[in-house]
Every structure is written in C-alpha cells, then in structure tokens.
Amino acid sequence: MIAAMRYENHVLHLLDQRQLPVVETWLALNNLESIAQAIETMVVRGAPAIGCAAAFALAIDVQGFADADSFGGYLPQFHRSIQRLGQTRPTAVNLRYALAAFEDLAKTFESKTPIKEVRLAMEDLANSLFADDLATCHAIGRHGAALALGQRISVITHCNAGALATAGYGTALGVIRAMHAAGHISVVYVDETRPYLQGARLTAYELEKEGIPYQLITDSTAAYLMQQNRVDLAIVGADRIARNGDTANKIGTYGLAIQCHYHGVPMFVAAPWSTFDLDLEHGTQIPIEERHPDEVRWIGKERVAPASAPVYNPSFDVTPAPFLSGFVTEHGVLRPPLKAAIATMSNGKGAER
Numbered sequence: 001m002i003a004a005m006r007y008e009n010h011v012l013h014l015l016d017q018r019q020l021p022v023v024e025t026w027l028a029l030n031n032l033e034s035i036a037q038a039i040e041t042m043v044v045r046g047a048p049a050i051g052c053a054a055a056f057a058l059a060i061d062v063q064g065f066a067d068a069d070s071f072g073g074y075l076p077q078f079h080r081s082i083q084r085l086g087q088t089r090p091t092a093v094n095l096r097y098a099l100a101a102f103e104d105l106a107k108t109f110e111s112k113t114p115i116k117e118v119r120l121a122m123e124d125l126a127n128s129l130f131a132d133d134l135a136t137c138h139a140i141g142r143h144g145a146a147l148a149l150g151q152r153i154s155v156i157t158h159c160n161a162g163a164l165a166t167a168g169y170g171t172a173l174g175v176i177r178a179m180h181a182a183g184h185i186s187v188v189y190v191d192e193t194r195p196y197l198q199g200a201r202l203t204a205y206e207l208e209k210e211g212i213p214y215q216l217i218t219d220s221t222a223a224y225l226m227q228q229n230r231v232d233l234a235i236v237g238a239d240r241i242a243r244n245g246d247t248a249n250k251i252g253t254y255g256l257a258i259q260c261h262y263h264g265v266p267m268f269v270a271a272p273w274s275t276f277d278l279d280l281e282h283g284t285q286i287p288i289e290e291r292h293p294d295e296v297r298w299i300g301k302e303r304v305a306p307a308s309a310p311v312y313n314p315s316f317d318v319t320p321a322p323f324l325s326g327f328v329t330e331h332g333v334l335r336p337p338l339k340a341a342i343a344t345m346s347n348g349k350g351a352e353r
C-alpha cells in the first residue's frame, strides 16, 4: 500500500517525496520544527497530507513536556507552534482546518489540565484526522466511480492527488483507483506538471505500482489529445475551494480546464469537504503560494535556464467555477450551479466544520 506517512511511538515517518520515484527514503521526525521544514521543502505535500502531517507535528510537540506539567505550561509554546505550522504553506486550506481542530481542542482544557491528558487527547485528534481523511478518500472514490457511467473511459489528471497527497488512496486518484477496480479505465493520461513534476514523479509512480494503465504526457500535449477526441473525462484535486466553487489547484489546472471546456470534456474536482473554505466568497481571495525560481530554472540536477533568469513561479492557479462540471466529495457529487450546491451542503454540514 502506498503511503506518505505513518505515526509510531511519537515519531512521524515521512516518505521523502523529493526523492521519488528513484529512491524510497523514509525520514523519522520527532519534533515540530523538522516537520514544519518537511512541509516547506515538499518532503510531504498535497493538501490533505499537509494537514495530517501538521496534526501529527502538534501531537509530537506536546510530548516533550514532563508528566508534572499542566496545559498552562505548554500554552505559550502551543500558540507558537500553531503559528509556525500555519506559515509553512499558504494555499492548502486543509492545513488551517487541522490547526483549527487543535485550537478547538485546546479550548476544552483548563490551565491546570494535566499534560498527560493533553498528550493523549492531541494524539487521539491527530490519529482521528488521519483516519477520517483515509475514509473520506475511499468515499470520494466510491462516489466518483459513477462518473464513468459504466463505460471504459480515458481520463486525464494533473499534479498528484493520490495516496501520497492524502492519508492514503487519494482524491482524484482515489476516483481513478475506484474506476479501475470496477474495470472502467482504459487509460489515464498523466500531465507531467511542470515545474515540480508531481505528475511524472508521483502520479506515474502510483499508477505504475498499482498496475493502472497510464501514459505520461507533457503538459502541452493535453490540448492535442483532446482535439483527437482521446480524453473522456478530466479529474483533478484541489487545495482550496471558495464558496462560489472557484478552485485553487496546482498551476496548470486552469489551463487544463479551459482546454476541457473548449473540447467539451467534463472536468471534475475531487476534494474532501475540508478543502472548501466557506469564509471566502470567491477564488481571487485565495492566497497563492509563489515558490523559488530555481524550481523553474532547474530540472532535477540540471540547470535548464540562465542561472539568474527572472522567473515567475506561482505554485497554484484558480479555476473559475463555470469551467467545472462538478465536485466529487465524500458526501456525493455536487453539480452546477456549484455555488448553490455548496450552500446546500454547508447548511447540512456546517455544524461539522
């Protein structure tokens, strides 16, 4: 089974995704700062996986306190730790969702609550966020598999929204896994996803391991494939979805959406309810991370541009809701009008957030 992380005896083990697909190296991290750095440097990435890693970081953070301590002694560090983790990556809202869950838990403690109790509760919360995300991905897969309409179809995906980007199984790749299990996949076209190559390095790695038929393409090949009627459906993940359905996902998703729209290919976003940010009215309010210019100047160990080439490297873009055919969530498929569908869902689920 492909996994991005496992938590054992107060240590978070992360599969170093920077080294995939060439080597599978696991890093054992036992303090919050090293996990924060692992998130920043993309050892672990993908919206739900970032949230899970941050949750385990907080569970580990409180372990350093002596049995005699109480919650009041940890509180100043707790605030600093929440802040540190919150600064790691700005776009994926799942991180904020996980941190908010810990802040809510913290409100249930008193200053004199024994640290032993806090440790157990924080560990339970991290484990349950992780288990929930895994169950959520399986539910997304089940709902999404119906989009094949019982046919054998070809699907295109962008970036990596797989087991490596979640607690396991994946969102967009969860749908593809479920479709494959039902015999509905003829081929998956995998955008390589410049500049960080999550498609080539991670999605291709996952599909290869699972024996799901795929073909790796450069990002610029997608439109040509559609022009030849070779793509039936597009499915991608998301980092944050505004109340009107505008969706931030890996850079290039918007371009793919425009191509799908032009060629009449339905495009769905598979995402857990924790990726919807109901505080944001529309996508222009989503903070977009800009990453280091060297991610564009270099491919692996090879420099492919002048060393000081000026670079613009936004890591995400925002696809306007009208380009999307729907959202596959753990609660079912939301269809246009998406703003209304999200509002209906939030009325039903608001209490759970």
Ligand SMILES: CSC[C@@H](O)[C@@H](O)C(=O)COP(=O)(O)O
Binding pocket: 045, 046, 047, 048, 092, 158, 159, 160, 161, 162, 165, 166, 170, 171, 172, 198, 236, 237, 238, 239, 249, 250, 251, 315
């Ligand atoms: C289920 S993961 C969904 C998204 O987080 C994914 O598509 C994506 O954009 C990941 O970006 P990354 O920069 O690799 O963290």
